[in-house]
Amino acid sequence: MANPEDQEHLRLLLPNFLSARECKELEFIHKSNCTVGYRPNVFSTTLSHLIATNCAHLIMPFVPIRERLKEKVEEFFGCEYELFVEFTGLISWSRGASIGWHSDDNRPYLKQRHFAAVCYLNNYGDDFKGGRFHFQDGDLATIVPSSGDVVIYTADSRNTHSVDEVTGGERLTMALWFSRDAAHDEDAKLITLLSRTPLSNKSPELLLPLPASSNMYWFSLDHASSDDQFGFDICCARLHVLGYDVVYSDEKISCSNIPELLIERLRLARGDELFDYEFVNILHALQVVQFYCWKTSDLKFAQVESTIKVVPLSQSQRDKSLRLKSESLKDRHLAESVFSSEGAKHSHWAQLTVAVAMWGDYVHRLHKELVICLPHWNSHQSIFHLSFDDK
Known part of the structure; x- marks a missing residue:
């Protein structure tokens, strides 16, 4: 089992971790809900935003993926049952977007991030140009995005990385960060938001999206x-x-x-x-x-x-x-x-x-799946996948 304390560079590429259907479903969710992102030429869709715009049901496709990824990250880095999902978001980079060399913990307010996963939802060359991912040194120095592939790595200075400028198309990813600190557990925050949202009424009108403020x-x-x-x-x-x-x-x-x-x-x-x-x-x-x-x-x-x-x-x-x-x-x-x-x-x-x-x-x-899940999530203060075969 990998030990982050005795290896200089820790990262792993998981080919075809997501199915083609999962990638297309997440693409649909992003392209129909995204807002202006955190940097120029970037668009984002967060789970909290989906809840806030009356689209709480759209978090359901994320649930099994988050769970599988967390298990894989814990297994690879030898920290089973220690991690919490700190952030989940869909992010697309359009023409002109890029990022220079940096590590995920280089900002004081992000020190709680210990591991990262980047899931590629479309293909370099076919869907966008540019946008290749580079680690500054070590193995897997350059990653060419391919739909379904996932790269996981320690979110610290040992994995300083950059992304080439996107020169055409729209580069689409799902990004997750994981923390050892329960105070930064995304699940608890999302469950609180869901508990404030009326979900039991199955009236069709309640499942229609409500746009956020226009500046978003x-x-x-x-x-x-x-x-x-x-x-x-x-x-x-x-x-x-x-x-x-x-x-x-x-x-x-x-x-x-x-x-x-x-x-x-x-x-x-x-x-x-x-x-x-x-x-x-x-x-x-x-x-x-x-x-x-x-x-x-x-x-x-x-x-x-x-x-x-x-x-x-x-x-x-x-x-x-x-x-x-x-x-x-x-x-x-x-x-x-x-x-x-x-x-x-x-x-x-x-x-x-x-x-x-x-x-x-x-x-x-x-929506039906969400209504069934929410009582279990409330009880455990954790978002996890349930089987609906018998529901």
Whole structure:
């Protein structure tokens, strides 16, 4: 068993630790919920953010992965039953993002981090360019990100590392840090947040996402300013690069009031066609569209039972949609550059109709699992995987 006290460099690469499905599911969660990240050109999705935006059910896909990773880290570093998950987050790096040589404990407020795991969710070369991971010295000096691979290492100066600048696409990872200090246990904090959230009511309305404040979704090159006139709204930008236009149901809404637009009902359009289904807010629309992107291969063979309503887009709707785009995407070129890997998909309205229903079934299933788990988590003050075979 490895002993961190008598080895200079401790790290391990775990090829194909995550399945392709797990990677795609986490990608869906991130691309439909992420906010501006902790450094320029970075986007993040934390578990606490999912809970705060009425998407607590979306933490369920993380649970078995966190558990498996913690066990692997404890086994490799010889500290069984000693570790707590200190942080879990999805992080994507867009064009221009990089990080110089540093160690994870080089900031005083992060001294509680003892081990780290970086899970790669997409592929170098295919999904993004640049962004290779380097250790300053020792074995595994350079890691080329490959979907499903995980690298674990001691979060200290023995594993000083850097990440090359991303020059194209979007580099997507899940990052976890582990601590020996129970005071920094992420589980206890998340359980407290979940206990304050009404979960037992299964009304569909309670499972719809609620956007956070608008400044959390406003991206600009001036990372310190949310008022940058040359930025864009992340939600609108992701829909735009996938080929969708937004049409608000209430034509009296001011296109210049971005905070108001985040929570208003809307429809989606493409070209001259309007998909006549009302989404509760833009985060709801984005989740369904990203779910559609994730499940495209499954939807090709799905049977459509309901009547598909696609109507012509009126000139007034088109004009207002264009005005909205000019406000929400003040720098359209930047938005298209940052999310260049998305690529517009040909819209099959019939499949999107099915995706709406499948997305509903998906979130209800996760919600049911969460409701079953929460009493056990409360009792143990720990988040762990339960089998639902007999539930």
